[in-house]
Amino acid sequence: MYFNCEFLPYYLYSCRIFHKKFCPKYNKNKPIYLAAALIKGGPLAPKIKGIVHFNSVPYGTEVYVCVNGLPDYKPAQNGSKSIGPFGFHLHEEGCCKIGDAANPFTCAKGHYNPTNQPHGNHAGDFPVLFSNNGLAQMCFFTNKFKVSEIIGKAVIIHENPDDFQSQPTGNSGKRLACGIVRACC
Numbered sequence: 001m002y003f004n005c006e007f008l009p010y011y012l013y014s015c016r017i018f019h020k021k022f023c024p025k026y027n028k029n030k031p032i033y034l035a036a037a038l039i040k041g042g043p044l045a046p047k048i049k050g051i052v053h054f055n056s057v058p059y060g061t062e063v064y065v066c067v068n069g070l071p072d073y074k075p076a077q078n079g080s081k082s083i084g085p086f087g088f089h090l091h092e093e094g095c096c097k098i099g100d101a102a103n104p105f106t107c108a109k110g111h112y113n114p115t116n117q118p119h120g121n122h123a124g125d126f127p128v129l130f131s132n133n134g135l136a137q138m139c140f141f142t143n144k145f146k147v148s149e150i151i152g153k154a155v156i157i158h159e160n161p162d163d164f165q166s167q168p169t170g171n172s173g174k175r176l177a178c179g180i181v182r183a184c185c
């Protein structure tokens with residue numbers, strides 16, 4: 001299926017409608033084939049807006065990302081990490097409460113890691129987001145989870161790139177944006 005940012009709002013819309021119509025209460029025993037997280041920037045990057053779709057495909061899940069309003073890239077300086085490319089993960093707890101405005105979204109806890117792997121191989125470890133004047137589009141495949149397993153988890157965008165090595169978080173810095181994965185059914 002052809003899929004790009006222009007169409008994402010419509011997919012989100014249809015997801016919401018179906019969600020309301022057929023899925024007033026998410027039932028864990030029912031398989032879910034499509035889910036979406038609406039991403040909103042927190043106090044450190046309030047312009048961020050986007051959606052992430054999770055689509056069930058043979059042997060795994062396709063993840064479609066469209067995010068706008070990302071901060072401008074800033075190279076690393078004096079020991080501080082670069083702003084962007086942006087660390088991107090699925091986090092364990094479906095919580096997007098801001099909490100401490102200087103260090104927001106900590107309630108989403110750590111990376112989704114059902115198989116007790118080191119960071120770099122967490123099910124919730126995603127490729128970084130590259131900003132193009134604020135816009136990032138990406139699609140990737142993972143066989144580390146099924147759509148129905150991640151309902152209620154949180155997608156988080158970080159300020160700094162993930163090094164896929166530092167434990168347990170990849171040293172990707174503060175949390176810029178958050179969205180909770182909802183079932184479309």
Ligand SMILES: [Cu+2]
Binds near residue numbers: 089090091156157158
């Ligand atoms: Cu993260």
Ligand SMILES: [Zn+2]
Binds near residue numbers: 111119122124
């Ligand atoms: Zn991780």
